[in-house]
Amino acid sequence: MLETLDQVQRRDLGLDALLEEKGQTPGELLELRERLGRLQTELEDAEARYSELRQEVGRSELELKSLDERRKNAASSALEASSAKEASQYQNQEMQFTTRYQELEEDTLPLIERLEGLEDEVNRLRGDIEDLEPELERIAQAEVDRVADVKARIGTLESERAEVARGVDPSLLKQYEQVRRARRGVGLVEIIDNQRCGGCNVRLPIHVIQKARGGQGVTRCPSCGRILWAKDA
Numbered sequence: 001m002l003e004t005l006d007q008v009q010r011r012d013l014g015l016d017a018l019l020e021e022k023g024q025t026p027g028e029l030l031e032l033r034e035r036l037g038r039l040q041t042e043l044e045d046a047e048a049r050y051s052e053l054r055q056e057v058g059r060s061e062l063e064l065k066s067l068d069e070r071r072k073n074a075a076s077s078a079l080e081a082s083s084a085k086e087a088s089q090y091q092n093q094e095m096q097f098t099t100r101y102q103e104l105e106e107d108t109l110p111l112i113e114r115l116e117g118l119e120d121e122v123n124r125l126r127g128d129i130e131d132l133e134p135e136l137e138r139i140a141q142a143e144v145d146r147v148a149d150v151k152a153r154i155g156t157l158e159s160e161r162a163e164v165a166r167g168v169d170p171s172l173l174k175q176y177e178q179v180r181r182a183r184r185g186v187g188l189v190e191i192i193d194n195q196r197c198g199g200c201n202v203r204l205p206i207h208v209i210q211k212a213r214g215g216q217g218v219t220r221c222p223s224c225g226r227i228l229w230a231k232d233a
């Protein structure tokens with residue numbers, strides 16, 4: 001009976017290992033996902049700065065256009081002036097608009113340069129993301145396949161376990177399952193050197209060993225509660 005329970009436990013431990021294996025996502029995949037996430041954040045940031053600066057440059061360009069128009073109007077008004085005094089007033093206006101235009105143009109040029117730099121940055125980041133995506137997809141697919149394979153092995157082992165468990169007395173199986181849950185995995189242990197519990201290593205009382213060796217009913221370690229197996233009995 002305990003021989004069969006041991007066969008059940010072997011499968012349970014195998015299942016524990018497979019479940020752990022299933023959860024172990026490859027470091028490479030995690031790293032790539034993290035890298036992609038970082039690049040996407042950087043891209044969003046660069047795009048936001050680009051659009052903000054683009055608007056600022058746009059406003060300057062509108063202002064430049066308006067100053068240019070006003071300068072041209074002043075110039076033509078100067079030509080059509082009816083007196084020398086009026087002509088000189090328009091010429092003054094024309095000079096003022098010209099100066100303001102030049103100043104604003106000078107201020108706008110560095111903004112345009114920065115805008116071009118940001119555009120390069122946005123394009124570089126988009127390129128990096130595009131380069132990374134196929135690699136990530138390949139590794140993610142490999143991970144999907146790996147998990148599917150582990151799941152298939154779990155399925156096979158589970159039906160094997162169910163099959164073997166049918167050969168174990170239900171009340172023994174229930175006790176074993178309870179101890180296994182409480183004791184992190186191992187519910188059935190051998191008696192070591194005919195004196196110690198193979199689970200918690202405590203020295204067992206003689207009557208406990210005798211009961212286990214007698215093979216009558218279920219004998220459990222008085223210390224850890226695991227089911228004791230006198231294998232050589």
Ligand SMILES: [Zn+2]
Binds near residue numbers: 199200224225226
């Ligand atoms: Zn014990």
